[in-house]
Amino acid sequence: MKPEGRGQETGADVIVMGGGFHGTSSAFHLARRGAKVILLEAEYCARHASGVNAGGVRTLGRHYAEVPLARASLDLWHRLPELLGEDATFVCSGQLQIAETPAELEKLKRRVADLTALGFTHEVIVDAKAVHELAPALTPHQVGGIWVKDDGHAVPYRAVTAFRHAAQRLGAAFHETTPAQTVERVGDRWRVTTPRGVFSAPWLVNAAGAWAGDFAAQVGEPVAMKPGGLMLMITQRIPHFIDPVLGAAGRPLSFKQFANGTVLIGGGLRCGADVVARHGEVDFMKLSTSAQTVTDLFPHLKGVGINRAWAGVEAFMPDEIPVISLSKKAPNLVHAFGFSAHGFELGPIGGQIVSELVLDGRSTQPIAPFAVDRFGLATAQESVLLNAKRAKDSHTVQ
Ligand SMILES: Cc1cc2nc3c(=O)[nH]c(=O)nc-3n(C[C@H](O)[C@H](O)[C@H](O)COP(=O)(O)OP(=O)(O)OC[C@H]3O[C@@H](n4cnc5c(N)ncnc54)[C@H](O)[C@@H]3O)c2cc1C
Incomplete structure (x- = not known):
């Protein structure tokens, strides 16, 4: 030096x-x-x-204070190859948040109305038919959701x-x-x-x-x-069945399938973190609840193997x-x-x-x-x- x-x-x-x-x-x-x-x-x-992390490039569902920053950031995500001179792996897959009950859909509608009043139109309410077209492998009980077509994901x-x-x-x-x-x-x-x-x-x-x-x-x-841990798990490769990143209004879920066939499952799954030893601590009981959510929504995933689970350390504000x-x-x-x-x-x-x-x-x-x-x-x-x-x-x- x-x-x-x-x-x-x-x-x-x-x-x-x-x-x-x-x-x-x-x-x-x-x-x-x-x-x-x-x-x-x-x-x-x-x-x-x-x-x-899960690589979710999501403006959907942001805290209202974050929406302007998230949208400005998404603009940059779309322009990264030109800005950086290198591919930053962003895939514009869209993100979909599903509502499983009429009450959940009502809540989503109120949010979209609030955003519209603030001048943001990127979150769009979709009906059950549109949800099915976007994610045909989902169980048919969905009543609607929010769709953001220009969100996506990247390899962190x-x-x-x-x-x-x-x-x-x-x-x-x-x-x-x-x-x-x-x-x-x-x-x-x-x-x-x-x-x-x-x-x-x-x-x-x-x-x-x-x-x-x-x-x-x-x-x-x-x-x-406060530092805390967050967990993810990834499955074995399976045939392609979904394009958008999926979240749910009523339960923790973040779900995406990569081009190589693996499915990444997360959704704010909290666990312990040791900041001195500098690692998160995987909690397999909580992961099993998350696996249950996934098989509730995608029954064809029952029996699919989880290849790996891990935890990262994140900084949380109140x-x-x-x-x-x-x-x-x-x-x-x-x-x-x-x-x-x-x-x-x-x-x-x-x-x-x-x-x-x-x-x-x-x-x-x-x-x-x-x-x-x-x-x-x-x-x-x-x-x-x-x-x-x-x-x-x-x-x-x-
Ligand atoms: C499992 C998981 C899933 C997530 N999924 C998503 C998602 O899908 N979408 C999304 O938007 N966000 C997601 N996040 C959140 C996102 O990853 C973080 O908010 C973001 O990466 C924080 O970036 P950062 O640069 O602030 O912190 P960090 O990535 O933690 O970087 C801080 C760096 O500081 C270094 N450092 C610490 N102490 C010192 C020191 N004394 N001197 C020098 N360097 C030091 C650390 O080693 C570290 O590399 C997820 C997070 C986790 C853990």
């Missing part, structure tokens, strides 16, 4: 902590606008949630890697197996210590996923973020929307974390917002709902204790 004129420190314009989708996308968008970027990743890029590790390659081509320096340990503001620069040396820059981006709370706490800005925000406590610091099980779709726009906050001081997207200080002091105080304990534990193992 070559020092750049500041003693033993390696310098840049911006240091990004975390090589998940949001860190990698931030590095790309910043480098694209001419910033000199150093990205520090504790393990390897896309090692955690960003590389092991390959999508993040496409952003990483594009950032590197633009000059961003990626340092893997280089965990940030301490961050401090010294004069007009951030100083980040790692086992591989000290890095410094005027700007710092905290995109450390489920570990981001440690850095927020270090700068005196504790957050009410209101299940992320923090994407300039720090309210420290200068030249941007937080982007807490994506609460649906941050993959937001990856392309998340990095663009971070680049705008760093380079323009504001974003063109409506990000007020994602402010870092939106929770009360009491929650923040609880969180500071939790984060301080975690920081102590994780520094012990590093």
Whole structure:
């Protein structure tokens, strides 16, 4: 590692902590606008949630505050080959959310009416016949659903890697197996210590996923973020039977069949996570409930083998929307974390917002709902204790 004129420190314009989708996308968008970027990743890029998720590129069913960002991100997903110069594996399959009862359909109709009033028309109510045409293998008891034709899916590790390659081509320096340990503001620069040396820059981006709370706490800005695990399982290859990604209004489900025939089954299946050991813990009892949902809806899948199950570590906020925000406590610091099980779709726009906050001081997207200080002091105080304990534990193992 070559020092750049500041003693033993390696310098840049911006240091990004975390090589998940949001860190990698931030590095790309910043480098694209001419910033000199150093990205520090504790393990390897896309090692955690960003590389092991279900790959759902879903604007359907978003929290209303997220809808503008999700739609802007989807626009980028559709243009990624041109933007990155590389295929990011996006498949525009559409996403369908089914209603199994009239009450569920009523709820979906109210949502679509709300969205229309807000000026969004991408979610469309479909009747039972249309559901059957979109997914003929489903049991016939569906009463309707919501259809978003331009949603889809992508291969997570390959999508993040496409952003990483594009950032590197633009000059961003990626340092893997280089965990940030301490961050401090010294004069007009951030100083980040790692086992591989000290890095410094005027700007710092905290995109450390489920570990981001440690850095927020270090700068005196504790957050009410909690790490947790999420699980997925994948079947053996079976003949093609469905194109869209499928969700359900009344029960947890996210379901897709890849071109190679395997079927990925998830849907916000929560499990434990050990942030010190840095892994999620698969809960096979919960997975069996999910398998039951799938065979209720697709009886022909009874007896199909599950090849693999795994768990990833995700950062959850109490209101299940992320923090994407300039720090309210420290200068030249941007937080982007807490994506609460649906941050993959937001990856392309998340990095663009971070680049705008760093380079323009504001974003063109409506990000007020994602402010870092939106929770009360009491929650923040609880969180500071939790984060301080975690920081102590994780520094012990590093
Ligand atoms: C099983 C599962 C299924 C999911 N399915 C979907 C889906 O279908 N659609 C969707 O939109 N979202 C989905 N998500 C959510 C999505 O994956 C996450 O919201 C998103 O990837 C978060 O990205 P991130 O960059 O914030 O965090 P991460 O991917 O966790 O990246 C953070 C990075 O920071 C690094 N880091 C930690 N500490 C340090 C340190 N001290 N120094 C340097 N680096 C550090 C970590 O090693 C990690 O690589 C799913 C998540 C999981 C786990």
